[in-house]
Amino acid sequence: MSAINPLKLDFILLHYALKDKKFTLELSKEIDPDFLDPKLQLFYSILMKNFTNPLIRDILSLQAIIDYCEQHNIPPELQSRIKAIHKQATELKFEGVAPVTEDFRYYLTRVKRRKNLEVATEGVSKIAAALTKDPNDPEAANTIFKSTLLEINAINRVEVYDEGSIGEDVDNMIAEYEAIELNPAPFLGVTVGFPSYDERSGGLHKGELTLIGGMEGSGKSMLMMNWGVNAWLGSNTVESQDNETGHNVLYFTLEMPRSNKGEFTQGSYLNKRVLSCVSGLKLWDIQHGKLSTDDKQRLRQTADFIKNHEKRKKFHVVDIPRGATVGDIEAKYLELKEKLEGIDLVVIDYLGIMAAGKDADDHLMQGQIAEAMHEFARTYDVPVLSAVQLNRPSGANNSLDSQKYNTNRVARSAMISQNANNVLMIETRDNEHERAGMIVHITKMRDGEKGSMILTKRFECMRVIDEVPPGEGDEDESEDISILENDFEELDHDK
DSSP states (O other), X not given: OOOXXXXXXXXXXXXXXXXXXXXXXXXXXXXXXXXXXXXXXXXXXXXXXXXXXXXTXXXXXXXXXXXXXXXXXXXXXXHHHHHHHHHHHHXXXXXXXXXXXXXXHHHHHHHHHHHHHHHHHHHHHHHHHHHHHOTTOOHHHHHXXXXXXXXXXXXXXXXXXXXXXXXXXXXXXXXXXHHHHXXXXXXXXXXXXXXXXXXXXXXXXXXXXXXXXXXXXXXXXXXXXXXXXXXXXXXOOSSOOOSSOOOOEEEEESSSOSOOTTOOOSSOOHHHHHHXXXXXXXXXXXHTTOOOHHXXXXXXXXXXXXXXXXXXXXXXXXXXXXXXXHHHHHHHHHHHHTTTTOOOEEEEEOGGGOOOOTTOOHHHHHHHHHHHHHHHHHHHTOOEEEEEEBXXXXXXXXXXXXXXXXXXXXXXXXXXXXXXXXXXXXXXXXXXXXXXXXXXXXXXXXXXXXXXXXXXXXXXXXXXXXXXXXXXXXXXXXXXXXXXXXXXXXXXXXX
């Protein structure tokens, strides 16, 4: 089998760029036009200029590409070349088959290494020429060497979001403060309908990753769903609509089906849980057709409310397989962003059943997923909410009471909590299923205080409510914040 020639390697990348947004996104960040053969650079530039245009953010069809050429006075002979390139890249086969998804990073790395070698070779030639010209003066050669290193670093660059000195920004920060002081409401994050959290944090903020941790069966997915539903509803209720508040929520479910797919069932699925949550009706009664006459009327009223509210704000659910990657999330996000007219919150249920890539160790994989989630949040300036599993504390006896809560409790990888801006942990006590209260500890908040919240569980209605159940707040352990430890305290005890 002969090696792939450089031009065919470039066509392979163009094939990926035309195939899927997730590939186009990565190429737009990592490959400049001059990485490719000169005959392909115009085609690639047109593709990427439009994909990175905030008003477009899509892969142009051949018809749109030709229209772009005509609008920008690109000569007919170049348009003919562009048509030929599009055809060849779209229909490309290698060893009889089209390039497969799993090989994308391999081919991308090959092109970057080729560019790296090209720059290094050119740099060495220039340095040799400078030293030949004046063997006693290394300054010219040093300048070329530094320039070559900068160019090589750029080939393997990490994207910079913003830069500058703090002095350049102080006037902007003063203006920002005065605007917030005058009217703070527009500057809040996505509020989750829990004053005990919203007043402490200002909501879920753009570019931040927030994780809800809990042991199995603790209600972490329930709490996360309630936050997503509350963000979507805003202050709207079945009884009262203000038509002013609420957010577009994109909700990924990896563990539970989205719907019944048109087949009637008594089983549970996410949309039915949301219906129970919004209506306040018991899920079991909805599942088994046991509603009273009044509750049945309430169910219909809730359905009408949801359809009406969704004319303004969407709660869009994507049922995606276990083992999906953040790249899969990103591709679907890009696909739906314009359709939903903006996405205010992304919820992913949940991190522990996603995949980072093939052949990664489990603890590394989970850390890489958290890192990619945070990078996704920053890249698209959107808050991301997900959940993680907590370890059973080391050395614990049969009792779950008085266990300690800090970021070391996050299962599988310390990198998970390191990549999160905010971490909340649901306390699990002995006989937890018999308790009306849910104690949630804020173990990490980048811009706020740690602390605890006591909530009310109404799991039969798929709800968690920001109220303290009668008598729950009187329990000593509920008020004892000593169970929130310094992140390294457990490690010190283990020495």
